[in-house]
Amino acid sequence: MDQFTQLVVLTLAAGTPLVFAALGELVTEKAGVLNLGVEGMMLVGAVTAFAVAATTSSHWLGVAAGIAAGALMSLVFGVLALSLMANQVASGLALSLFGLGLSAFAGLSFVSVVIDGIRAVTIPVLSALPIVGKLVFSHNPLVYLSLLLFAAVQFFLYRTRAGLVLRAVGESPQSAHAIGYPVIAIRYAAVMFGGACSGLAGAYLAVAYTPLWVEGMTAGRGWIALALVVFATWKPWRVLAGAYLFGGVTLAQFQAQAMGLDVASQFLAMLPYLATIIVLAIISRDATTIRLNAPASLGRPFHAG
Amino acid sequence: MTTLRVPLRLEARPAPSRVAALASPLIAAIATLVVGFVLFTALGRDPFAAFHAFFIKPLDSAYGLSELLLKASPLMLIATGLAVGYRANVWNIGAEGQLLVGAIAGGGLALAFDTSASALLLPAMIVAGALGGMAWASIPAWLRTRFHANEILVSLMLVYVATHLLSWLVHGPWRDPEGFNFPQSKLFQDAALLPAPFEGLRINAGLWVSFGMVAAGYVFMQKSFAGFQMRVAGLAPAAANYAGISAARTVWMSMLAGGACAGIAGVQEAAGPVGQLLPTLSPGYGFAAIIVAFVGRLHAVGIVLASLLMSLLYLGGESAQLNLALPSSVTGLFQGTLLFFLLAADVLIHFRVRRVQPAREDGVTRNARGETA
Numbered sequence: 087m088d089q090f091t092q093l094v095v096l097t098l099a100a101g102t103p104l105v106f107a108a109l110g111e112l113v114t115e116k117a118g119v120l121n122l123g124v125e126g127m128m129l130v131g132a133v134t135a136f137a138v139a140a141t142t143s144s145h146w147l148g149v150a151a152g153i154a155a156g157a158l159m160s161l162v163f164g165v166l167a168l169s170l171m172a173n174q175v176a177s178g179l180a181l182s183l184f185g186l187g188l189s190a191f192a193g194l195s196f197v198s199v200v201i202d203g204i205r206a207v208t209i210p211v212l213s214a215l216p217i218v219g220k221l222v223f224s225h226n227p228l229v230y231l232s233l234l235l236f237a238a239v240q241f242f243l244y245r246t247r248a249g250l251v252l253r254a255v256g257e258s259p260q261s262a263h264a265i266g267y268p269v270i271a272i273r274y275a276a277v278m279f280g281g282a283c284s285g286l287a288g289a290y291l292a293v294a295y296t297p298l299w300v301e302g303m304t305a306g307r308g309w310i311a312l313a314l315v316v317f318a319t320w321k322p323w324r325v326l327a328g329a330y331l332f333g334g335v336t337l338a339q340f341q342a343q344a345m346g347l348d349v350a351s352q353f354l355a356m357l358p359y360l361a362t363i364i365v366l367a368i369i370s371r372d373a374t375t376i377r378l379n380a381p382a383s384l385g386r387p388f389h390a391g
Numbered sequence: 392m393t394t395l396r397v398p399l400r401l402e403a404r405p406a407p408s409r410v411a412a413l414a415s416p417l418i419a420a421i422a423t424l425v426v427g428f429v430l431f432t433a434l435g436r437d438p439f440a441a442f443h444a445f446f447i448k449p450l451d452s453a454y455g456l457s458e459l460l461l462k463a464s465p466l467m468l469i470a471t472g473l474a475v476g477y478r479a480n481v482w483n484i485g486a487e488g489q490l491l492v493g494a495i496a497g498g499g500l501a502l503a504f505d506t507s508a509s510a511l512l513l514p515a516m517i518v519a520g521a522l523g524g525m526a527w528a529s530i531p532a533w534l535r536t537r538f539h540a541n542e543i544l545v546s547l548m549l550v551y552v553a554t555h556l557l558s559w560l561v562h563g564p565w566r567d568p569e570g571f572n573f574p575q576s577k578l579f580q581d582a583a584l585l586p587a588p589f590e591g592l593r594i595n596a597g598l599w600v601s602f603g604m605v606a607a608g609y610v611f612m613q614k615s616f617a618g619f620q621m622r623v624a625g626l627a628p629a630a631a632n633y634a635g636i637s638a639a640r641t642v643w644m645s646m647l648a649g650g651a652c653a654g655i656a657g658v659q660e661a662a663g664p665v666g667q668l669l670p671t672l673s674p675g676y677g678f679a680a681i682i683v684a685f686v687g688r689l690h691a692v693g694i695v696l697a698s699l700l701m702s703l704l705y706l707g708g709e710s711a712q713l714n715l716a717l718p719s720s721v722t723g724l725f726q727g728t729l730l731f732f733l734l735a736a737d738v739l740i741h742f743r744v745r746r747v748q749p750a751r752e753d754g755v756t757r758n759a760r761g762e763t764a
Contacts, residue, residue: 171738172734172737175543183727310548363540363549367538
């Protein structure tokens with residue numbers, strides 16, 4: 087039983103960056119914008135958060151800086167894809183490549199720096215409870231934040247008027263524009279929310295999960311988050327489930343090593359990527375489901391005329 | 392209206408501007424230089440000295456020019472393959488993985504016949520590399536055509552898988568027993584190395600292969616019927632569908648072209664400057680080639696020029712590390728910036744900027760010539 091609770095705690099921790107990044111991308115895509123720059127925004131968020139946390143020795147300032155950096159990166163994408171109507175696929179790719187270069191450049195002097203990461207909470211009495219204490223009351227504060235973000239996104243998209251407008255912009259920007267909603271401004275907001283979430287995901291990796299800075303440390307999690315949104319057919323609760331599923335898969339390599347399984351570590355390290363491919367193929371198999379669930383204007387630029 | 396507060400607005404052109412399409416890579420290159428100027432100044436370096444170290448010094452010797460062509464070779468090769476797909480709106484972004492698998496296939500052959508002196512070994516390695524890259528690229532092609540899986544995500548995921556595969560090989564079964572436990576294969580024997588005709592220079596026969604493939608890519612896209620069909624599929628998918636052009640065939644040909652070129656580039660690296668299999672075989676050529684393809688306008692001549700520019704950015708980064716004590720990762724920064732500016736400048740292909748006079752009291756917006764918008 088103790089092993090089981092430990093596994094749950096580790097899975098939640100491993101899935102949390104995916105929850106942040108995929109929820110942000112979900113909102114962006116719901117507004118009809120495909121931003122493939124998640125990986126780049128996460129990296130810049132991670133390096134910024136780590137640098138600020140290391141120099142000010144305030145974790146939370148670091149996290150805030152990571153969020154701001156992610157939002158700033160997405161603003162660059164916004165100018166290209168929304169104001170200048172550049173191809174969204176190419177702009178997103180550019181953002182990922184740029185983020186990789188920028189974070190490697192900026193993070194060079196922080197490569198061997200060690201910081202004390204954000205610790206898991208310990209609540210008097212509650213955390214000491216048998217099983218429940220470990221399962222519910224002893225996670226990293228950012229893990230709780232990710233769950234809060236999930237609830238907020240779910241509520242915003244389906245229970246508020248603003249969420250309805252955002253979805254309308256994603257389904258039919260022409261109609262939303264005709265009614266008088268500022269399509270481009272709403273898309274900017276959605277893109278920047280996505281960027282902030284990606285930055286937060288990177289910050290979580292750099293100042294809570296690992297905590298350290300290594301070039302390219304996100305290791306494709308941004309791309310997995312993009313796949314998760316498709317996998318979840320644009321539904322927040324399925325993003326959550328998918329993120330923990332993949333979190334569990336990334337743990338498999340450590341688990342297998344702990345169990346003394348004789349498999350080369352490289353093959354275990356391939357698992358999350360292979361799992362992403364397989365799940366993506368299975369979920370995409372039914373083209374109708376994807377077409378019905380994907381925001382109708384996803385990836386198409388909008389020009390009011 | 393989406394008009395901003397600035398008195399400028401974008402107006403759709405009746406037809407795409409050819410002038411803007413050619414000018415935009417130049418605008419992007421100049422804007423990137425300006426950013427470099429600002430960056431070097433901000434880092435406390437003399438910007439002119441930095442520019443000299445970055446863009447002039449790498450080219451002031453025969454060795455430098457040889458290195459320029461050596462690095463441009465895989466870039467133009469991969470970009471040619473990718474451009475075939477990008478024209479058809481098929482987004483293979485996993486060329487880095489296809490490169491590695493091509494190197495594994497070609498390098499595996501060299502290691503398997505490590506005593507062979509046959510003149511056929513090298514051509515066989517190149518073919519094996521092409522087949523390896525194609526095999527790796529056929530995975531996203533098959534998943535896309537059979538399961539509608541997004542080829543962007545699948546091809547990218549396979550980059551990580553290929554990286555781990557190569558890492559396993561050089562840590563395990565293919566590790567050089569006399570390599571002091573370093574993760575690397577044995578050095579290839581002479582018959583498995585691309586001939587380098589100039590004494591002291593690393594430039595090798597691989598460049599001819601690249602030029603040949605660029606020319607073949609040009610003929611295929613511009614002169615062949617299959618290439619025409621693929622361009623139609625990219626420009627007007629509905630029309631292509633109506634005309635009976637198979638969408639599945641377009642995906643397959645795009646992916647296989649990209650995979651073959653990237654695979655050959657992998658052999659070029661392994662059998663060229665590197666001379667063995669290493670985990671760090673490619674300095675991100677597969678990703679840089681995406682930028683080369685775009686900056687080169689998906690056209691053969693443009694791709695060759697863009698590959699030289701990107702190669703110079705690699706060399707400049709190395710030179711900046713030696714001469715300016717700047718990290719060589721500044722290269723990645725420049726590469727990304729270049730693509731950003733290109734995409735931004737590309738807006739002028741389909742739109743023109745119009746000055747708009749402030750709205751009058753009657754609320755009618757007029758442009759510079761006084762016409763109502």
